[in-house]
Amino acid sequence: MGPQNPQPSHSHAQPEPPKLPIPGVKRLIAIGSGKGGVGKTTVSVNLAISLQKLGRKVGLLDADVYGPNIPLMMGVQATPVGNGANIRPIVNHGVTLMSMGFLNPGDKPLVWRGPMLHSVMQQFLRNVEWGELDYLLIDLPPGTGDVALSLMQTAPLSGAVVVTTPSEVSLEDARKAVNMFRQVRVPILGIVENMSYLIAPNSGERIDVFGQGGGKRTAAAMEVPYLGELALDPEVRIGGDSGRPVSLREESDAHAAPFRALAKALEARCAEAEAQAAGPKITVED
Numbered sequence: 584m585g586p587q588n589p590q591p592s593h594s595h596a597q598p599e600p601p602k603l604p605i606p607g608v609k610r611l612i613a614i615g616s617g618k619g620g621v622g623k624t625t626v627s628v629n630l631a632i633s634l635q636k637l638g639r640k641v642g643l644l645d646a647d648v649y650g651p652n653i654p655l656m657m658g659v660q661a662t663p664v665g666n667g668a669n670i671r672p673i674v675n676h677g678v679t680l681m682s683m684g685f686l687n688p689g690d691k692p693l694v695w696r697g698p699m700l701h702s703v704m705q706q707f708l709r710n711v712e713w714g715e716l717d718y719l720l721i722d723l724p725p726g727t728g729d730v731a732l733s734l735m736q737t738a739p740l741s742g743a744v745v746v747t748t749p750s751e752v753s754l755e756d757a758r759k760a761v762n763m764f765r766q767v768r769v770p771i772l773g774i775v776e777n778m779s780y781l782i783a784p785n786s787g788e789r790i791d792v793f794g795q796g797g798g799k800r801t802a803a804a805m806e807v808p809y810l811g812e813l814a815l816d817p818e819v820r821i822g823g824d825s826g827r828p829v830s831l832r833e834e835s836d837a838h839a840a841p842f843r844a845l846a847k848a849l850e851a852r853c854a855e856a857e858a859q860a861a862g863p864k865i866t867v868e869d
């Protein structure tokens with residue numbers, strides 16, 4: 584094919600659907616992973632509460648329609664009420680919440696498929712009365728399937744956080760998640776390494792249960808920011824299972840502190856990404 588017949592560029596071949604803003608929501612952040620069980624919901628819940636403790640207004644949308652754990656981890660089970668065409672969210676621990684688990688409680692599996700899930704996610708984004716929020720976090724389902732993809736393509740995301748453990752199987756899937764976000768042009772705010780190590784209760788020895796440094800190495804190799812590591816901490820698991828996440832505690836608490844630090848790192852990254860998107864600035868030093 585000669586220059587008279589140029590190939591249409593990729594961006595022309597696939598026009599992107601419009602990503603309408605969500606009124607009142609300043610930063611919309613997806614939290615994803617390649618694998619399930621790496622602590623995505625745990626990180627989402629603790630980040631949401633930590634940001635709230637730092638004085639931000641925070642919402643948390645549970646997009647894991649097949650395994651909606653947010654109600655359990657946030658310690659609330661309630662049925663949202665309608666308000667005309669809209670849905671009133673549930674609020675607990677100072678965070679505004681919506682989850683399939685509120686609509687389909689108990690152990691019943693959800694048997695919906697693609698198009699219905701797409702429409703329920705759109706309703707969760709657009710018909711829930713989120714109000715004024717500094718952050719709306721979205722706990723994505725594991726993997727790079729339909730729900731995650733259609734959300735990524737329609738939600739006006741500020742960026743995404745990828746959660747992984749240091750194990751090679753988890754990292755392999757985390758790389759896929761990073762590539763998925765890249766393909767749909769969602770900025771990667773950073774990688775979080777969860778379950779990085781365990782402190783032995785008696786000796787205080789550090790045990791690298793799932794390997795060491797994999798999250799940081801992967802972030803460097805993929806040229807995405809590294810947001811930090813979180814220990815494998817039995818108190819974190821108990822906090823989630825009991826609906827009282829460790830982040831409800833004071834910042835000085837050893838179990839809560841790492842999540843506060845993560846929340847601050849995320850805020851800093853958001854500011855940086857926004858400054859980059861706004862273009863170069865000339866600064867004058869005196």
Ligand SMILES: Nc1ncnc2c1ncn2[C@@H]1O[C@H](COP(=O)(O)OP(=O)(O)O)[C@@H](O)[C@H]1O
Nearest residue numbers: 619620621622623624625814815816819820823
């Ligand atoms: N840092 C951690 N320390 C201890 N337990 C954790 C930690 N992160 C997650 N868990 C536990 O691991 C299990 C899976 O975590 P979850 O957040 O549900 O993962 P995902 O949402 O990625 O499937 C839960 O029981 C949770 O309490």
Ligand SMILES: [Mg+2]
Nearest residue numbers: 623624647652
């Ligand atoms: Mg989960």
